[in-house]
Amino acid sequence: MSGISRRKFLAASVAVGAATTLGGTKKALAAGSFSGYPNSMGVLVDLTRCIGCRSCEAACNKEQKLPDPNLPFDDMSVFDQTFHHGTQKRRTDESAYTVVNRYTPEGSEPIYRKVQCNHCAEPACLSSCFVNAYTKTKEGAVIYDGSVCVGCRNCMIACPFNVPAYSYSSAFGAVVKKCIFCHETRLKDGLPPACVEICPQEALTFGKRKDLLKIGHQRIQTHPGRYIDRVYGEKELGGTHWMYLSPIPVEEVGFDPRPGNEPIISHVKEFLGVVPMVLAIWPALFTGFHLLAKNQEGHGDHEHDTEHQHDEEGGQQ
């Protein structure tokens, strides 16, 4: 009796397993081959043009209705602030979705770099979010639904740019906060984000991502010696929608050189592909074990007869 049961159980397990493996593989391949929405927008940040006026920070504060700043936005003493024993410059937080930092390489004029969400084509924050709070919009923005955020902060760990911040000041209903490319108020209506509009130097160029790539490479070509030969964000981490032109290696203006060109999801999608399979197979597997064990225990009782009958019916089909 138990022999028939085992055969049936194994067949069922294999069928379920095969179905989920195929399903899982398909999904994983789809995630890896996404090359971005064709007409999505982006911003090219030209570090040689930024003069550190912080108007972008002020514009962001107003547009996103963020809390009042501690210091006026024309106070340049913020560039001297450091944190964690001088190892970290200012970063984005719940009251500032963008900050400008100053870097002073030896023998060079200060270089200012604006920090905000880079709106990855394949966002790590989105991959890491188990409540699907994040969305990559067709316009190019990475937005999130704060109402479903459970405050796990996986996205803060996943982001290679340290961008998502947490509303620590709120005891209840604390959620993740970050730049959304002014998606709700501007981008979805075809308008540039507030920071781009206010920039007096056009250090921020708004346009279709594919056009910005052309412009970036053209600037490098037209002004020999002005830039390093790299449009940061073209390929890095699978491509970002905010990209940078820099006069010096990007490590010297605070970019982490470690993440390569692979999107973060590539490092985890094989593992994540197994998750649905495990979820589907394990209940069947352990139910099978359970039934086997139970059948061996209960030889000759009433349950056993009923199951035998079922098996025969199954065999006739």
Add this chain to the structure above:
Amino acid sequence: MSAKQILTTLMMVLALIVVGSTTMAADMPEQVSLDTMVELFEAVEFDHDMHSELGEDCSVCHHHTTGTGTTDDRCISCHANSDELETVACINCHVSDPFSSEHLSRESQEIYQFHIDRPGLKAAYHWNCIGCHEEMDGPTGCEDCHARTPEGDEFYHKDATGSADEGGHH
């Protein structure tokens, strides 16, 4: 027949007057009011007379559009001997809305490939002004040229007085 001739002559004279008046240096403005950002800043009254006396050559600011020849390496290959254009004001080429969807779609159909990535009006002013002012010790601070309106003070949170390291997690 003769009436037609008179009409043609009149038209030609009229055309000459129009063309002549647009190309005359006397048309040069004494002062230009730069008022595209009047919400946050007072308009800047740019003293065109004073600046044109300082500059040796109109092309320093106006590229090839004034018919005086250009010195810019990037323009000279096409515009070394360009004639004066009908309009030479900055805003005729450097638009005030460089990132509007209308302008972006116009730009994507730009047939003059060398003119792509042309800065908008605000950037064109700032690059030209600040670049020259740095060389010639002119004013370079934001408020040296731009007096802020009350809305501007509010925008920059002029009265914020909290301590530097309060609030926010780093």
